[in-house]
Amino acid sequence: MSQAELENRIKGMIEEIEQARVNLSQGKDFGLEAIGERVAAACAEVTALSDEDSVELRPILxxxxxxxxxxxxxxxxxxxxxxxIEDQEAEAAKEAQNEAQNGDEG
Structure with a gap:
């Protein structure tokens, strides 16, 4: 794969992450399926480039x-x-249960 193709692929992953952040802020599924594997594959391909080409990709990486x-x-x-939130809800439920039990005893 050429330096330009790798650069485009990496830029695409950066755009995916930006969109994932937007989706997350809106409570939507943020995607990023197999992002770890795709990043690792891109990094492996960068290391296969010439030293000059791989150095040029360092800022985008x-x-x-x-x-x-x-x-x-x-x-x-x-x-x-x-x-x-879960801890607060569990504590509130426990307190409500204790109050209900104390009310039954009184």
Whole structure:
């Protein structure tokens, strides 16, 4: 695969991540099917290029890496918030159950 083809493929993955972030913010399925495997394959193909060509792709690979890290952090934050909500709901249900039991005893 040529440098230009790889650059286009990597740019496509960056655009996918940007769209995934938009979809996530709207509560939609964010996709990114097999993104890890596709990134790994692109990186392997970059290493197969000449040193000169692979060095030229470094900035776009850094952009891809940064976008993936940021998206991962956003998913982690959402997961943490969902866990907090679940914990609060479980605590509220437990308190309601205790109040109901205490009301039955009184």
């Amino acid at each position: 850094e952009t891809l890496r940064t976008d993936l890290i940021n998206f991962s952090e956003e998913l982690g934050e959402i997961s943490r918030r969902l866990k907090e």
